[in-house]
Amino acid sequence: MSDVMVRAEGVYKRFGRNEVLKGINLTVNRGEVMCLLGPSGSGKSTFLRCINHLEKINCGRLSVDGELVGYREANGKLYELHERVVASTRQQVGMVFQQFNLFSHKTAIENVMLAPINVRKHDRDAARQKATELLTRVGLADKLDAYPVALSGGQQQRVAIARALAMDPKLMLFDEPTSALDPELVGDVLDVMRDLARSGMTMIVVTHEIGFAREVADTVVFMDAGVVVEAGPPEQVLGAPTHERTQAFLSKVL
Amino acid sequence: MKGTELTGGEPGRPEEIRAVPVRRPGRWLAAFVVLVVSASLVRFAVTDPDVGWHYVGEYLFDPRVIHGVIDCVYLTVAAMLTGVILGVILAVMALSPNPILKSASWIYIFFFRGTPLLVQIVLWYNIAALFPGHVIAIGIPFGPALVHPDANKLITVFVAAWLALGFNEGAYMAEIVRAGIISVDEGQSEAAGSLGMTRVQIMRHIVLPQALRVILPPTGNEAISMLKNSSLASVIGFAEIYYETSAIYAQNFQTVPLLIVASIWYLVLTSVAYVGQYFLERKAGQGFSRAQRATMWERWFALSAGGDGRFGPGGFDYRGWYRR
Numbered sequence: 001m002s003d004v005m006v007r008a009e010g011v012y013k014r015f016g017r018n019e020v021l022k023g024i025n026l027t028v029n030r031g032e033v034m035c036l037l038g039p040s041g042s043g044k045s046t047f048l049r050c051i052n053h054l055e056k057i058n059c060g061r062l063s064v065d066g067e068l069v070g071y072r073e074a075n076g077k078l079y080e081l082h083e084r085v086v087a088s089t090r091q092q093v094g095m096v097f098q099q100f101n102l103f104s105h106k107t108a109i110e111n112v113m114l115a116p117i118n119v120r121k122h123d124r125d126a127a128r129q130k131a132t133e134l135l136t137r138v139g140l141a142d143k144l145d146a147y148p149v150a151l152s153g154g155q156q157q158r159v160a161i162a163r164a165l166a167m168d169p170k171l172m173l174f175d176e177p178t179s180a181l182d183p184e185l186v187g188d189v190l191d192v193m194r195d196l197a198r199s200g201m202t203m204i205v206v207t208h209e210i211g212f213a214r215e216v217a218d219t220v221v222f223m224d225a226g227v228v229v230e231a232g233p234p235e236q237v238l239g240a241p242t243h244e245r246t247q248a249f250l251s252k253v254l
Numbered sequence: 255m256k257g258t259e260l261t262g263g264e265p266g267r268p269e270e271i272r273a274v275p276v277r278r279p280g281r282w283l284a285a286f287v288v289l290v291v292s293a294s295l296v297r298f299a300v301t302d303p304d305v306g307w308h309y310v311g312e313y314l315f316d317p318r319v320i321h322g323v324i325d326c327v328y329l330t331v332a333a334m335l336t337g338v339i340l341g342v343i344l345a346v347m348a349l350s351p352n353p354i355l356k357s358a359s360w361i362y363i364f365f366f367r368g369t370p371l372l373v374q375i376v377l378w379y380n381i382a383a384l385f386p387g388h389v390i391a392i393g394i395p396f397g398p399a400l401v402h403p404d405a406n407k408l409i410t411v412f413v414a415a416w417l418a419l420g421f422n423e424g425a426y427m428a429e430i431v432r433a434g435i436i437s438v439d440e441g442q443s444e445a446a447g448s449l450g451m452t453r454v455q456i457m458r459h460i461v462l463p464q465a466l467r468v469i470l471p472p473t474g475n476e477a478i479s480m481l482k483n484s485s486l487a488s489v490i491g492f493a494e495i496y497y498e499t500s501a502i503y504a505q506n507f508q509t510v511p512l513l514i515v516a517s518i519w520y521l522v523l524t525s526v527a528y529v530g531q532y533f534l535e536r537k538a539g540q541g542f543s544r545a546q547r548a549t550m551w552e553r554w555f556a557l558s559a560g561g562d563g564r565f566g567p568g569g570f571d572y573r574g575w576y577r578r
């Protein structure tokens with residue numbers, strides 16, 4: 001088993017004529033926490049979505065745990081994978097969205113139980129027990145039967161994290177998980193993510209929370225205009241950035 | 255004085271405002287006109303001997319009329335179910351990336367929505383004429399036929415009316431279902447996809463249940479239209495309410511009383527449909543409103559009292575809750 005969880009080599013992505021990713025090269029090791037920083041439109045979220053094959057890449061190679069994302073390579077040719085195969089690889093990658101995207105017709109616990117029951121075919125009682133444990137872990141033991149509308153943004157986002165964890169992912173992707181939250185609710189969500197990082201989960205986090213990145217990340221990557229400008233340990237990238245673009249960004253954010 | 259003393263009985267609090275309301279003579283006048291007109295209509299209906307209320311009472315529960323009511327319900331339920339199933343299939347086809355499925359759905363809707371229902375009913379009734387010797391061949395397309403049912407026996411009056419109403423309804427339901435599916439935020443499908451659900455699972459567990467909230471109100475409307483449109487099936491001799499009542503007045507010439515009988519039954523059926531719609535909507539709205547949902551009587555009260563439909567401190571907006 002290789003230590004590399006995500007490997008991106010020359011990843012390009014364009015929407016129409018607008019090229020959003022212009023050759024991303026990155027590796028994320030097993031157990032590593034990587035924070036992606038950068039201004040809006042720099043391609044951070046798009047890159048994250050490519051890892052889950054929510055977007056198809058146009059050039060390069062992107063693999064998760066040694067397997068190409070969305071394709072199969074044989075005899076020097078790429079074959080598109082069947083939707084079912086893509087779905088089954090997605091089961092192993094959890095994703096948390098900026099807008100939470102909780103299923104609004106389901107209660108908190110039903111949100112967490114849905115995929116284990118329908119995708120993993122777990123039986124209902126086992127799924128319920130696991131969902132209860134997960135929701136307790138994110139501090140929502142008293143909100144099991146609440147519908148998303150009755151939850152605050154921070155609570156919704158913690159349910160969303162529990163929902164992703166219910167599939168026992170080997171990699172967790174966070175797409176600006178705290179950007180839509182009131183400032184006083186951010187802390188609860190970051191606490192949950194901090195715990196998760198400590199438990200050894202491999203995580204890629206697109207965020208604007210510099211403090212969180214400094215404290216939790218093993219690697220900080222600064223992206224701008226579709227390329228990786230600077231990457232390294234937080235004390236280096238955040239403490240002593242060498243690139244002028246990184247310095248300018250950090251001086252505005254900090 | 256502390257800043258927390260904001261509630262109840264504090265010494266400095268001014269008294270409640272009890273202002274004299276603005277006089278609105280226009281409202282009084284309008285109310286008066288409406289009352290006078292309605293009173294004279296009621297007086298006419300009750301006292302005019304030609305209305306013949308005793309005939310209404312006599313025929314309201316006539317076995318022939320009851321038979322018509324039952325057949326009307328059968329036809330409506332069968333055609334509505336067909337329409338809903340067809341509508342879901344056509345809507346999914348219309349939203350499919352496959353251009354053939356997409357255009358097939360579009361052509362279906364174009365045809366069935368663009369021609370009058372009455373024409374379609376008569377057309378289905380005469381469909382047997384299309385088959386040589388009135389024999390339909392059912393089998394492998396372009397290949398050998400497996401069964402040869404007699405078209406005249408297969409297409410009874412009920413089947414013709416059912417197919418016509420159901421296929422016609424499918425076109426309208428397709429548009430309603432499509433609007434419902436589109437109304438569900440894309441983030442819901444993405445979240446479900448990121449959990450490893452397939453497109454079919456996402457449709458079944460995530461999108462359609464949420465689309466239902468948008469689909470139900472116009473579907474209730476369609477069901478009520480269908481109850482009334484089923485009377486068109488009388489032209490091919492299907493014995494529903496209107497057919498039965500008109501058969502009776504053709505004999506005894508009590509046209510108006512029997513049309514009143516028919517109207518009463520249609521009103522009863524549409525009221526039942528309304529109640530059913532209310533409960534279905536309440537079920538489908540689960541998770542979409544923070545406030546406790548109003549009961550049907552509260553909603554009726556709020557509507558008739560001219561309120562804006564809001565209740566209590568939490569607020570309940572009957573017009574908006576299913577659209578949010």
